[in-house]
Amino acid sequence: MSWLPGIFSRKRLHSELQEEIESHISQRAALLVSQGVQPEEAQYQARRAFGNAALARERSVEIWQFHWLESLWADLRFALHQLRKFPGYTLTAVLTLAIGIGANAAIFTVIDDAMLRSLPIQKPAELVSLGYRSPKIPDFIAQQSWPVMTELKGQLHGVTDLAGWSGSMLTVPDEQNTLRSIGGNMVTGNALTMLGIRPYLGRLLTPSDDVRGGPEGGWPVVLDYGFWLSNFHGDPDVIGKHLRIAGQPAVIVGVLPRNFHGLFVGEPQKLFLPLHFHSALAATPEQDPFLHPENFTVLVIARLAPGTTLASLNAQLKAMSPAMRTFLPPRWRNIPAFRDAYLSAESASRGFSEIAEEYSKPLLLIQGIVLAVLLLCCVNLAGLQTARLQAREHEFAVRSALGAGRWRILQQCLVESLMLALLGSIFAAGLAWSSVRTISSFFTPAGSGEPTQIQPDAHILLFTAALALLTTLLFGLVPAWLAGRVPPNTVLKNKGTNARRDLLRRRLFIPAQFSLALALVFTAGLFTHTLVRLRSNHAGFNPAHVMEVTAQFQALKKSPAEIMELYRSMTDSLRASPGVQSAAYTWVTPLTGFAPKVNAHSVAHPQIHSIAFNDVSDGYFATIGTRVLFGREFTQQDRDRSTCIVNQAAAQLLFPGGQPLDNSLIADNSGVNGMSKFTADCRVVGMVENARYSSLRDPAPPTVYFPASQSTVATGGYQNNLVFFIRSRNAGDAISAYRGALARFVPSTGYMVFLPLSDQVDQSLGSERLIAQLSSAFAGIALLLSGVGLFGVLALRVQERRSEIGVRLAIGASRAHILGLVLRDALSMAAIGSAAGILLIAITTTFTRRFLYDTSPIQMSVAVGALLTLLSVALLASLLPAFRAAWLNPIQVLREE
Amino acid sequence: MKQDSKRDLFPGALELMVLHTLVLEPLHGYALATRIRQRSQNLLQVEEEGSLYPALQRLLKAGFVQARWEMSATNRRVRTYSLTRKGSRHLAKETARLDSMMLGIQLVLSPLPGRQS
Incomplete structure (x- = not known):
């Protein structure tokens, strides 16, 4: 040392x-x-x-x-000096890199947050979720019945702690003291402490909090940090404050750490209460899960004891499975796919992410696209860098003549590139950090009012730094290598030739940019085409001017018949409100990805078909804008499943060649879709047009509609909550009508969110919108970059060929000829690029195919559009250099010689 | 280039002479240069005295000598160099190696039998 x-x-x-x-x-x-x-x-x-x-x-x-370090320091200072000396070049390079790296960092952040990052808790790797696997179900079922969990807690070895998690919507007064429904978690007393997190304020829940009826002084509640900030303005004295949650007295005991929002990544839960709070929510003793635990399921989270592996735990669980069957909820035991289910554990180190499940493939696609953009940025900069180093050829030749080794010159050029990349990555990190919020809005699940949240963290900086290094090598290496190769005497004796580099740019860099740009533009075109197709799809309903709001009646202690009466009177009151054209309610909201099925057949045709169904109120079709083709809508007199309405597709399926109206239909619900088992023998009273149900991607399924009734409320699985649709002239009318109806009929309940049905349609296209809009944005950037790149090269070439062009003009070449000369040059580069781009497209179709809807992966219209776009950009970029060349003054040029 | 070959008889010779000179007593740079010249009876003089200083820094870095700022007899602030244990070990080893090398060179360069002219 x-x-x-x-x-x-x-x-x-x-x-x-x-x-x-x-x-x-x-x-x-x-x-x-x-x-x-x-x-x-x-x-x-x-x-x-x-x-x-x-x-x-x-x-x-x-x-x-330390010789190397010293020379590096010198290079660093020299590079800084160079960058300061050429601010235009520096700015272009830094911005280009900022865009390329920033886009990658932003997408990476989303992927990291949703799929890679561990929960911010102690030893996240030890966290496992205990649930079920079945050979017939592809996904892990992260749910357990309460009796099984209790049994496991006593018998399972190799786990240090076992906690139960469950969620519910809870009403809490908002700032104007109106009730608002927000997501909360009810957890066993040890659930938070076993994670090893430290509360930001106060304390976490403890086992002594989780007792029947709650501890003395009200239900203890721990707040999410963000909720504390927004609803309590970050009040440090919030501990001990009283609050009414779902009508129950509660007291705030703590605030969670800033970075931990529960196990559900992207969907922060706002409140954490003891699991026994479920009993307080129950309207009747039958609904109390602790009195009737057979159907009570929770998410079971355990911590592996040191030395236990997931595999050994799984072996143990599998061995225990047969004995646990008797504890299964009755409704699970009857599901055929569940017959061979066995207990199983999965790592829960990353928590549970909706985004990871639904968006992993689109996200990887987007990451691929932004990598292509980054590559294009690098090629672009490599061209720019080559041009610049060429201008400094003399300097390198002098240095080389003075004895600077080739590696020394290479090092210096790379240091300069690295400086650019680092500068760019600083801006990139900022760009990524600020754009993550915008990108995360795409992931908001359809029908939810809460935007998904993605948290950028320090990983973003590491990632941008790594990309900076990578890009340095990508765009800096080739030009630097060439710079070191100049034989000094050729340059020092005369200006020397640079044909080789010029060729490199014209035959490699520019065409490479254009090929990447073409592929990006074409791909973006395909995705946009897909989105347009999906949007223009006649959904079978008209979402414009319809407001959607979900009732929050879960805490009402009323019988299903009373609840149903409440729905009817509220709907009547809504319909009578100013500005409201119609109002109705439904069990299932369309386009949420959920479409329950029944087995149905008509009396005349005993062939059984599995068709979709829904329970809807009178006036539903008028409100949502689905046309009634024959017969009638439901009226308030239709109060059970003795009448039904079918759509066209169902009519064709169940009554082939016949007339559905007034014929009977038998529907059998097995009870696996959220609605308890029922068999309906109903008379068809109407036929409506086909309407898309689970999503816009799937064609409208054959559907049968039943009147919403007290059995919908009692057995529909949504805790009294149906969804209101209000058609009105404007959103404000619908909102004030609903607020008025709430105040009049159920002042004790709140609203969750008012969501225009058109937003719901948009949200249901989240992944398509994400892909189409981001890929279009990046294709635009790609076009801009390649246009600017081409412009730069042409401008330089015209500058270099000034005297040649001057001579040509002097000996009689027409301006049109010169114009053609430059344009031909430009178009030949674009053409080579396009040819390569078409090859690139051919390779990418295998990846893009799965994301397309009603669009061929080689859609001709899109291909032609992309080619034309690219050629016009090339033309636009070459116009100015071409005109400058054609309008050169030959006399002036020749005098300069 | 020419300087270098003149300065060093062989690489490391100057360093070895410095180490040897320091065996008796710690010396500062000027004294070292003078002493080397005197001891070689002016046959070997440090060609350019300046080249002594890089040699001294090399020895310092290797840990063979250590330096201390002192006041000289003429009341000047001077940097005095003294031999370390590591330095004397190195000197002993190198001197032995040098001796055997010299012997080898002498044997090779000695007049060949029967070829006297």
Whole structure:
């Protein structure tokens, strides 16, 4: 380590040597003077004997230097100087890199947040979720019945802790003291503490909180950090404050840490209450899960004991499975696919992410697209860098003649590129950080009012830094290599030739950019085509001017008949409100990805078909804008499943060649779709047009509609909550009508969110919108970059060929000829690029195919459009250089020679 | 380039002479240069005295000598170099190696039998 101080006290080393050497010389001079030499002559002789003092000092200092580092430092300073000297170039390069790296970092952040990052808890790798697997069900079922969980808690070895999680919508007064329904988690007392997190304020829940009826003084509640900020303005004295949650007295005991929002990544839960709060929510003793635990299911989270592996836990669970069957909820035991189910565990280290499940493939696609954009940025910069280094050819030749090695020049060029990349990545990180919010809005699940949240973290910085290094190599290496290769004498003797690099740019960099741009534009075109197709799909209903709001009646202690009466009176009141054209309610909201099925057949045709169904109120079809083709809509007199309405598709399926109206239909619901088992023998009273149900992608399924009734409320699985649709002139009318109806009939309940049905349609196209809009944005950037790249090269070429063009003009070439010369040049580059781009497209179709709807992966219209776009960009970029060339003044040019 | 070959008889020779000179007593740079010249009876003089200093820094870095700022007899602030244990071990080893090398060179360069002219 003796050299270490050498680096850091360079100055001192210098001054000490200086002193030592001066002392040496003056001692010798003094000796000479004492021998009778004149003082001046003595000085001179002493210095001559000593030799080159500066060199001796430099050599001495050099011994202590970490030579490589020193030269790097010099390069760094030189690079900074160069970048400052050419602000235009620096700005272009930094912006290009910022866009390329920023786009990658933003998408990576989303992927990281949803799929890669561990929960911000202690030893997340130990966290497992205990649930079921079945050979017949592809996904892991992360649910357990309460009795099984209790059994496991007593018998399972190898886990240190076992907690139960469940969720519910809970009403809490908002700032104007109107009730609002928000998502909350009810958890066993140990659930939060076992994660090893520290509360931001107060304390976490404890096992003593989780008791029947709640502890003395009200239900303890822990708030999410964001909820505390928005609803309590970050009040540090919030601990101990009282609050009514779902009508129950509660007291705030803590605030969660800033970065932890529960196990459901992207969907922050706002409140955390003891699991026994379920009993307080129950309207009747039958609904109390602790009195009737057979159908009570929770998410079971456990922590692996040190030394236990997931595999050994799974083996243990599988062995226990047969014994646990008797504890299964009755409704699960009857599901055929569940017959061979066995207990199983999965890692829960990353929590549960809706985005990861639904968007992993689109996200990877987008990541691929942004990588292509980054590649294009690199190619673009490589071209720019080559041009710039070419301008500095003379400098390199001089340095090389003075003895600078090739590696030395390479190092210097790379340092400069690295500086650019680092500068770019700083902006990129900022860009990514700020755009993550916009991107995350695409992931808002259809029908939910809460935007999905994605948290950028320090990973983003690491990722951008890594990309900066990568891009440096990508765009800096080739030009730097070429710069080091210049034979100095050719350059120093005359201006030398740079045909080779020019060729590189014209035959490689520009065409490469155009091929990437073409592929990106074409792909974006395909996705946009898909989105347009999906949007223009006649959905079978008209979402414009319809407001959707979900009732929040879960805490009402009323019988299903009373609840049903409430729905009817509220709907009547809504219909009578100013500005409201019609109002209705439904069990299932369309386009949420959910379409329950029944087995149905007509009396005349005993062939059984599985068809979709829904329970809807009177006036539903008028409100949502689905046309009734024959017969009638439901009226308030239709109060059970003895009447039904079919859509066209169902009519054709169940009554082939016949007349559905007034015929009977038998529908059998097995009870696996959220609605309890029923068999309906109903008379068809109407036929409606086909309407899309689970999503816009799937064609309208054959559907049978039943009147919403008290059995919908009692057995529909949504805790009294149906969805209101209000058609009105404007959104405000619908909202005030609903607020008025709430205040009049059920002042104790709240609203969750008012969502225009058209937004719901948009949200249901989340992944298509994400892909189409982001890929279009990136295709635009790609076009811009390749246009600017082409422009740069052409401008330079025209500049270089000034004298040639001048001579041509002087000997009679027409301006049109010169114009054609430049344009041909440009178009030939674009053409080579397009040819390569078509190859690229052919390769990518295998990846893009799965994301398309009603669009061929080689859709001709899109291909032609993309080619035309690209050619017009090429033309646009070449116009200015071409005109500049054609309008050169030959006399002036020749005089300059 | 020419300087270098003149300065060093062979790489490391100057360093070895410095180490040997320091065996007797700690010296500063000027004294070292003078002493080397005197001891070689002016046959070997440090060609350019300046080249002594990089050699001294090399020895410092290797840990063979250590330096201390002192006041000289003529009341000057001078940097005095002294031999370390590591330095004397190195000197002993190198001197032995040098001796055997010299012997080898002498044997090779000695007059060949029967070819005297």
